[in-house]
Amino acid sequence: MVFMAKYLVRAFSTSLGRHSPIKTVAIIGSGLMGSGIAQVAAANGHTVTVVDQTDEIINKATAAIKKSLGRVVKKKFPDDPKAQQTYISDVMSHLTLQTDAKAAVKSADLVIEAIVENLEIKRKLFASLDKAAPPNTIFVSNTSSIPIRDIATATNRLDRFGGLHFFNPVPVMKLVEIIRLPETTDETFTALESFGKALGKKTVQCKDTPGFIVNRLLVPYMLEAVRLVERGDATPQDIDVAMKLGAGYPMGPFELLDYVGLDTTKFIVDGWHQRDPDNPLYRPSEILNKLVAENKLGIKTGQGFYSYNNK
Ligand SMILES: CC(=O)CC(=O)SCCNC(=O)CCNC(=O)[C@H](O)C(C)(C)COP(=O)(O)OP(=O)(O)OC[C@H]1O[C@@H](n2cnc3c(N)ncnc32)[C@H](O)[C@@H]1OP(=O)(O)O
Ligand SMILES: NC(=O)C1=CN([C@@H]2O[C@H](COP(=O)(O)OP(=O)(O)OC[C@H]3O[C@@H](n4cnc5c(N)ncnc54)[C@H](O)[C@@H]3O)[C@@H](O)[C@H]2O)C=CC1
Numbered sequence: 001m002v003f004m005a006k007y008l009v010r011a012f013s014t015s016l017g018r019h020s021p022i023k024t025v026a027i028i029g030s031g032l033m034g035s036g037i038a039q040v041a042a043a044n045g046h047t048v049t050v051v052d053q054t055d056e057i058i059n060k061a062t063a064a065i066k067k068s069l070g071r072v073v074k075k076k077f078p079d080d081p082k083a084q085q086t087y088i089s090d091v092m093s094h095l096t097l098q099t100d101a102k103a104a105v106k107s108a109d110l111v112i113e114a115i116v117e118n119l120e121i122k123r124k125l126f127a128s129l130d131k132a133a134p135p136n137t138i139f140v141s142n143t144s145s146i147p148i149r150d151i152a153t154a155t156n157r158l159d160r161f162g163g164l165h166f167f168n169p170v171p172v173m174k175l176v177e178i179i180r181l182p183e184t185t186d187e188t189f190t191a192l193e194s195f196g197k198a199l200g201k202k203t204v205q206c207k208d209t210p211g212f213i214v215n216r217l218l219v220p221y222m223l224e225a226v227r228l229v230e231r232g233d234a235t236p237q238d239i240d241v242a243m244k245l246g247a248g249y250p251m252g253p254f255e256l257l258d259y260v261g262l263d264t265t266k267f268i269v270d271g272w273h274q275r276d277p278d279n280p281l282y283r284p285s286e287i288l289n290k291l292v293a294e295n296k297l298g299i300k301t302g303q304g305f306y307s308y309n310n311k
Contacts, residue, residue: 020198021191022138023047026104028125029114030061030097032261032300033142036170037112039065040199042094043072043171049104050097058097065095068171101125102132110195112164113151114142117267122146123154130155138188140164144215145268148179148208158183162192165212166201168260176201177212210272218256219268220281223288225253230287236305254305257288258298262305266292 025041027034030052038050038061052058069091073084098104105111111129113122122141129139138160141151152161163179176196180189189205196203206212211219225239234242240252249256257265265288272282291297291304298304 020194022109022195022198024108025049025110025112026051026101026108027112027114028052028101028104028129029116029142030057031114032168033166033170034112034114035061035064036068036168037114037142037166038095038097039068039091040170043069043091044199046094046198048095049108050095051099051101051104052097053099055099058099062097066092068169072171101129105129105133105137108133108137110138110140110191112140112142117144117146117264117271119146119150119271122151126151127154130157136160138162138191140192142166144264145211145219145271147210149181152181159185160188162188163208163212164192164196165214167214174200174202175214176203177214178203178205179208179212180205181208210275211268215268219265219272222253222257222265223269223281223283223285226257226285226287230285258304258306258308261298261300262288262291263297 024047025038027038027041027048027050030038030050034050034052038048042048050058050061052061066088069088070084073087077083077087111133113125115121115125122143126139126141133139135157139152139155139157140162141148142165143151143163144165148161148163152158155161158181161181162184163177165177165179167173167175176199178189178192178196193203204213210216225236225243228234228239229236236252236254240254243249243252251259266284269282269284269288272279273284276282295301296303299308299310302308302310
């Protein structure tokens, strides 16, 4: 029975992954996105190393991945606790979590960066990884809003650099945006496309334009919702109900802001405002700034526009 479940996992992984030249993946950053990407890559048969700054963060990420896998197996193997456990163990056996980024990239076919949304920190990381990784390793950033070129120029591998933008929650959201620089080779692009497909995602392609496709539309929408509240026109609760029932969105804008993280949203808005100060769509928001200053970052800290019991 255990063998059977293991065989099923492997067969499933291999069938999805067979066209991808990317087998070994290093993911830097084990937060919301890094842990989700790691889970899905490991579940599809890749060998994955995830890196973060401290053991405490790594332990938190390990627990988050196990919790998320718990949700996956409930659907995949209903009423079969043994198969559920076998699946979780098998996925976890494809995953290593640690704190040494340079060691992690040494044997990686692909490095996915999912650290804090800050250009200088991302550039510093990539400059050091560029020296540590083999020349053929492909580098991608999962940035929400920073131009890929601004990050990529910290390295000497623009031909093997791109954007691979996943969506939260990664195990559920079916899309990956692939961002191509003029220098990104066809070989690199095809490898990224195959990797996205090997993870069971639909891929779309976009130029290196602010916010790519989804965030270019979604972030101004969320900010406009905040401005409605700032003007006293409606409450967050009513706006959320309105957009769910009136527009068919799965979450209202305030639920989504808390879900994405108010810090990440603020990084996105501030970055765009700095680049394009006259664009009213990117005007900073007082409420957002206040909540972030109070460390009310959304679900991850238990408080944002709403309160959460994270226990
Ligand atoms: C900022 C950026 O750069 C880009 C971004 O990511 S923007 C954000 C994009 N994401 C969104 O817009 C998310 C919008 N919200 C949704 O789609 C949905 O509310 C949601 C999928 C998050 C949750 O859906 P829901 O129906 O409200 O809740 P729930 O019933 O708990 O979950 C639905 C399914 O997803 C699964 N699920 C949800 N979160 C999961 C996770 N982290 N891991 C594994 N499975 C998960 C659940 O197990 C459930 O499965 P079943 O339907 O088989 O029971
Ligand atoms: N939150 C979201 O919905 C989405 C976020 N993104 C992008 O993904 C990236 C990560 O976002 P989240 O996972 O939400 O952030 P997060 O705050 O949940 O996690 C970031 C992680 O990176 C770690 N980190 C920071 N600097 C590091 C370094 N130098 N080396 C190793 N680890 C480091 C932090 O300790 C933290 O665990 C950002 O660029 C963000 O814009 C992309 C899609 C959706």
